[in-house]
Amino acid sequence: MTGELPMRVPDAGLPARVRIHEVGPRDGLQNEKTIVPVAVKAEFIHRLADAGLTTVEATSFVHPAWVPQLADAAELMPLLEDLGDRAVRLPVLVPNERGLDRALSLGVREIAVFASATESFAQANLNRTVDETLTMFEPVVSRALRAEVPVRGYLSMCFGDPWEGPVPAAQVVRVVLRLLDLGCEEISLGDTIGVATPGQVTALLGALGEAGVPPGRLAVHFHDTYGQALSNTLTALRHGVTTVDASAGGLGGCPFAKSATGNLATEDLLWMLQGLGIDTGVDLRRLVATSDWLASHLGRPSPSRTVRALSHKES
Amino acid sequence: MTGELPMRVPDAGLPARVRIHEVGPRDGLQNEKTIVPVAVKAEFIHRLADAGLTTVEATSFVHPAWVPQLADAAELMPLLEDLGDRAVRLPVLVPNERGLDRALSLGVREIAVFASATESFAQANLNRTVDETLTMFEPVVSRALRAEVPVRGYLSMCFGDPWEGPVPAAQVVRVVLRLLDLGCEEISLGDTIGVATPGQVTALLGALGEAGVPPGRLAVHFHDTYGQALSNTLTALRHGVTTVDASAGGLGGCPFAKSATGNLATEDLLWMLQGLGIDTGVDLRRLVATSDWLASHLGRPSPSRTVRALSHKES
Structure with missing residues (x-):
């Protein structure tokens, strides 16, 4: 190979820098059959940070019976203390006040809550209406903010829902505004079942802009169920x-949505961003080596192309 | 499912209609290990036409020793005669005058030739320089045109080359202009090793526009080696x-390029186009059923997400 690939050719109308919010250790491992030992998780997260990722969602403080893959959250966090000192952001998911108490007692500095844009998924995932989940999150967010812990709001089913079909943008805007009102710093718009296409992304972001939500308060979270994640991200x-x-x-997907496959692979995203000359601070080769290493622990090849x-090239 | 997915939401600046040039029976099967019986190929092509595809590249008239998977071209074409009557376009690949003679004797109405933008691949694939391949194609194209058979020009390695790395746009423009001068009706720009990103696509199409080549004379042919095919197509x-x-x-890929995996899957493309409200005339469900059926003949699942x-949903 005489020239480096991908070739760097910027395109008009794109940002100079993108922050990747790495969800592999939480959203990824949560949805893998194999339960990974805590020492492997700690090494995984250290390797991700060493590859240059500055935000790595570390784990979830949900009840261990719900998500046995992440039942070791309290053992994991102390193994990551050095990363906090290196200014790596390590948010964790908390479902309720009990989860928040556990997280705060372990020195967690950033959390996320997990809401739904549709009633069907709110019922399936949290056994509550959308408004009831927001009521449940209210004290979680306010107490976190009092402890100077910023909160990210995940919003599932922003484009389609396995029970309800297409999700109207106005319905998503309403819940985004509620989450921002609660005090969430950033809202991650999730295409939980991977059905979105670029026009829908444009329409939702346009509707959010009209409602006064600046794109800097938003993140996008696409799944690759139908191979659409990267086109939607580009949009x-x-x-x-x-x-x-x-x-x-x-890694990962959504265990409650029947047809969901994995999240957008960080490496596939990085290939595109690197080609576009968009700075992320992440080293693709080190990241690939990390995913390969983890795949050997999971006993299956990575689904990232x-x-x-x-x-294949390096072997 | 109460609503149809994907939701149809057009996006600005996109065409109302796209013609899909289906390459599965030729570029796909050529690169599969399994040799598919001629009756299965004929049924495959009929099913593709029944799903609404109007252009299906049927086979290749290269020497059977080079591509044993397509050695049955002369037996296949008579099995497709009814499709010609239904105005389905069935181009075939021809490498040289001998191939052209065989194709014409079987009543083929449309052909394609296969050139390279790089010297390395021209040598590896055809054992000639780029200019020597163009000289070889000259009588093929002119004789085809005299027989009122339009010619498509494939151009490989338009973005990156496994030996040479990134490919400068000017080098691609030169060969595109030569192929158009020879009389090719349409040029298919191939990202044979799948390395392109959207800025490079914009840059190459811009350079071709500046050289006077209208986009209506071009097709794009992306590979999904690094998961980039759909974003590049959208661009x-x-x-x-x-x-x-x-x-x-x-189906398929390139047997000469070490890391090449499959072509962009027609179904993944269709999901995006259908979501964008772009008309193709193709029925996604029928196409999926066809790919499933063929996968059972190949003895492996489809790589299309x-x-x-x-x-999965229908099973």
Whole structure:
């Protein structure tokens, strides 16, 4: 190979820098069959930070019976203390006040809550109406903010819902505004079942803009169920979004949505961003090596096309 | 499911209609290990036409020793005669005058030739310099045109080359202009090793426009090696291209390029186009059923994410 690939050719109308919100250790591992030992998780997160990722969602403080894959959250956090000192952001998911108490007692500095744009998924996931979930999050967010812990709001089913079909933008805007009112710093718009296409992304971001939500308060979180995640991400970048959720090696998905496959793979995203000359601070080769290493612990190859192509080349 | 997915939401600056140039039976099957019986190929092509595809590249008239998967071209073409009567376009690849003679004797009405933008691939694929391949194609194209058989020119390695790295746009423009001068009706720009990103697509289409090549004379042919095919296709559509090559079920790739995986899957493309309200005339469900059926003949699942997601749902 005489020249470096991908070739760097910027395109008009795109941001100079993108922050990748890495969700592999939480959203990824949560949805893998294999339960990964806590020492491997700690090494995984250290490797992700060493590859240059500055935000790594570390784990979830939900009840261990719900998500056995992440039942070791309290053991994991102390193993990551050095990363906090290196200014790596390590948010964790908390479902309720009890989860918040556990997280705060372990010195967590950033949290996320998980809401739904549709009634069907709010019922399936949290056994509550959308408004009831927001009521449940209210004290979580306000207490976190009093402790100077910023809160990210995840919003699921922003484009389609397995029970309800297409989700109207106005319905999503309403819940985004409620989450911002509660005090969430950033809202991650989730295409939980991976059905969105670029026109829908444009329409939702446009509706949010009209409602007064600046793109700097938004992140996008696309799933690759129908191969659409990267096109949708590109479309969101064209509309000013600069925070993108992705999962190293394409780990994970949604256990409640029947047809959901993995998140957008961080490596496939990075290939595009690197080609476009968009700065992320992440080293693609180190990240690929990390996903390969983790795949050996999971006993299956990475679903990321970039990981497969680059691993193949180096082997 | 109460609502149809994907939701139809057009986006600005995109064409109203796209013609899909289906390459599965030729570019796809050529690169599969399994040799498919001629009756299965004929049924495959009929099913593709029944799903609404209007252009299906049927086979290749290269020497059978080079591509044993397509050695049955002369037996296949008579099995497709009814499709010609239904105005389905069935181009075939011809490498040289001998191939042209065989194709014409079987009543072929449309052909394609296969050139390279790089010297390395011209040598590897055809054992000639780029200019020598163009000299070889000259009588093929002129004789085809005299027989009122239009010619498509494939151009490989338009973005990156496994030996040479990034490919300068000027080098691609030169060969595109030569192929048009020879009399090719349409040029398919191939990202044979799948390395392109959207800025490079914009830059190449811009350079071709400056050289006087209208987007209506171009097609794009992206590979999904690094998961970039659909984003690049979307970018090309934004720049006026309305013909897109894709392979049913994501069949095929390039046997000479080490890391190449499949072509863009027609189903993944269709999901995006359908969501964008772009007319193709193709029925996604029928196409998925066809790819599933062919996968059973190949003895492996389709690599298309849309095929996997929709098959899973229906099973």
